[in-house]
Amino acid sequence: MRTIRNTVQILDEPLLGFRHNQQVADPRDGLSLFGPCDVGSPGRPRSISYGVVGTAEGLDLFSAWSCAMKSAWTNAPNDRHRLWPPFPGFQSAFECDWNSEPVWQKVLNDLELSDVARRHDPYERVYSVVDQYLSGFENLPKLDERVNVMVCVVPDEIYQTCRPLSRVTDPTGRIVSKERRERRRSGQQDIFTNFKQEQYELSLDFRRQIKARTMSFNVPIQIVRESTLRLNDDKKFGMRQLTPLSHRMWNLSSTFYYKGGGKPWKLATAREGVCYVGLAFRRADDAHGNKTAACAAQMFLDDGDGIVFLGNYGPWYSPDDKQFRLSSQAAHDLLKGALDTYTQLHGRTLTEVFLHSRSDISSEEFEGYQAAATSQQKIVGIRVRPRWNGPRLYRPDKKWPVIRGTLWEHSSTHGYLFGSGFKPRLCTYDGWETPVPLQIDIQHGEASLDSVACDILGLTKLNYNSCNSGDNQPVTVKFSDAVGEILVSNPTVTHRQPTFKYYI
Template sequence: MIKEPEIIYLSEPNLTFGYNQKIADPRDGLTLFGPYSRKKITGQVNVGIIGPQKLRSNLISYLEKIHSPVKSLETDFARPDFPGLEATFGIFINFESLQEIEVSEIEIKKYLKYTDNHQRVHNLVNLYTDKLIDFANKEEIPVTVWFVIIPESIYQFGRPNSRIPTSDDNIKIGLPKKERESLQQSLFFQEENDILREAYQFEVNFHNQLKAKLLDEKIITQIIRESKIAYEELWDNEDKIALEKKFDSAKAWNISTTLYYKSGGLPWRLGEVRDNVCYLGLVYKKLDTNENSRNACCAAQMFLDSGDGMVFRGNIGPWYNPQKNEFHLEKDDAIDIITQSLEAFKNYSPSNSYPKEVFIHAKTYFEDGEWEGFLEAALNKCKIIGVRIRDDRAFKLYRDFSYCIPRGSCLVYDSNRAYLWTRGFITRLQTQLGLETPNPLNIEITRGESNIETVCKDILALTKLNYNTCSFADGSPVTLKFAESIGEVLTAGKNIQGNVLPFKHYI
């Protein structure tokens, strides 16, 4: 129902930390009260490091440093000092029991000479994953999180569309396109060709391929670039080094928060949490770069009322509509993916019950067939609400002040629609998220019934649940922020399976 447009302000959502204390900024909460699950995860954390010897030594030195306070060179509120790993999270790394796995620098340099992108990245990833899987299968020493330390050359030449420089010692090894999927048997080189073909079953992306190959083994990793922890050794440019130093405390916050979360802890949870409500973000990824191809993989990210998340892999099917440039499920598959989510919530719930409400977040409208599937799966279990969330560049709001519109501003122009500013001026930080005048998110309740102000409050709160970093907030809710990266991990290989796994396996 159209109504007179009204601008309201949604106060900054609080987060809950140790001792059940609530505050808006994650850094403030962790410093003052410690993490939410402070009694669950405490003391020694068993970690491992895999990579070349020199890089491992650099990372060990860095991890030792973040056990002590890391001062910020900035005087603003946006980059506070880091108190130290144990002081903040109550955990520490026992360096005497730290596990190390060597990755040959000679082998890395050899594969970096491969001109074929698939062969280069596939072999570089296997240098790490083969040894991690072998360790998991043979060793009895538990490792909670593996730090995967990579040289800048892998980061640079392990990405899609990367090209190595032309050189006389480059290695040209691979198969022509027509032979990559061929089932024809070779009289002399069958085994060699089969080994080469395997590389073409994976996406050319070191990060996504490594995560995908470890899903079945449930090995949790954190990839660290050499330049993020040893930039003074790599660079000669003093101005560049000085600029990077400004982020030292921020990096310590981020790496420590991620380590705590991937070790099983919950750094914080939503403050004004609505019990028995969960949020589902639908994830799609095309399997073919052909514009007219309809085949895609579907998955869902489910975020619980606690703030933690899980990922469900759905089926592969003709979900993509090239005319509308949209993804939609058929009814049976919609039933399947909602059923998975509801059962997982029930198993996780202390009361062994289904959620009261499930909010499905998507960037497109829902078609009748898929919505019927959602409703059928939720029948007599819970209420389903469909919400469309999109970045909107149609207009901007300006203020006659020295700072931009505040984060949390909300223009309600319909009983089911509103514009929400998740970026903007933040009073606590005395600055804004982003450098430009912010654009709003266009929020619309497209299916089911709910209060638009409540929906916007939830979405604003969900911008504060990124445990892969430790910032005040993101511009997008976590239900959509990682959709693309999760889809890429799930489709990084043609036969990647993976059960229902926590979100930490994908980031």
């Protein structure tokens, strides 16, 4: 019988580690005061070499941005510097050189790019746009200097037309009916029309398709919309609304440093030998049956590194309760593959493995996970999911939302954690809606709810793609859909990278 509780506590904000083993809660404070945690390690980058692909306008915008990123930016709307901390410049923040000029750049014809971005057939549209950007990767193996990261500067038109639900108002190219597209996806050939069969086997999302197709070049990429590179905080009518320039500088700088081979920060509260595995599922298309899905594992280590491993296809999806459940063998193979990949890359022994899944973890499934581990390794199965229609907590005065880190315990294995909320360091709430809690259920294994919640709160601060004081979800859950889409919706892409920086 489960003991009923109804207690509320506020967890301490997890600290992050930086240079000289200094610890602070906000990554922007730590980088400004001390520098990244990997300073002094032999493998850290001393400078970031990068390439750029985009239209002539996009390259000009990024060139101006590169020069600006070497300088400090201190303006904050209404002088709210706690909410929008000053950016000290790339060199000052990361102890690393940022060159104003790229090692390699490729200029795309803006008229050709716009033409293919408006093709009637969405599969042809996304595939052709990605082809345009891939042309900038072909010469990378021939360069004398290795490129650490490739930057794809994308016109906002691409963002609008190359997503799964995009609609084009003035399409170009042949009109392809939905019925004909479905026949082509099933492998049928047209007698009088030539087309690339592969384009119907890839994702309809530009971002996820290009992430998958560029992995064979062994260079992580960063996609940047042209409008993001605006070097001011203007909010004129009709313009895209952006966060302040200092905030955008922080975000892009931290991801460039991370994807360029550096490690900006790490969890100071992490325990050695402990890893967290986010289980990602993605349903296959209807041609494979309505129960068919693939599974993937995202493993995050005690030092913040991430590993991705793709599991098997199978009837893992249940239309009845809309849950994903693996067989014992599939669960064994998935975790065994992830653990083996970890051993190959790091050569260390893990002592504890915490599994995070949005779906229920069945007893059969957990037995498979346990079989994949050694007798010395502790395995804990936890269901973690945002509860959009779940309970809410309010402070008595109702002037501010609950404090980030509030844990509402219902029992020793069930509770709600608020990853968003009022942040004392910022003296405000940086969200727009009533904070949505994460529901935590310890379904298998032995662990205290307090300890699990503290770990999950810490994992909300390992998103190197966004330099802020903490997300509302841990990285094990936040990126599960994106990782699953990249791996599963691009089945013809067989060259897959094991490290997480290729997926975000």
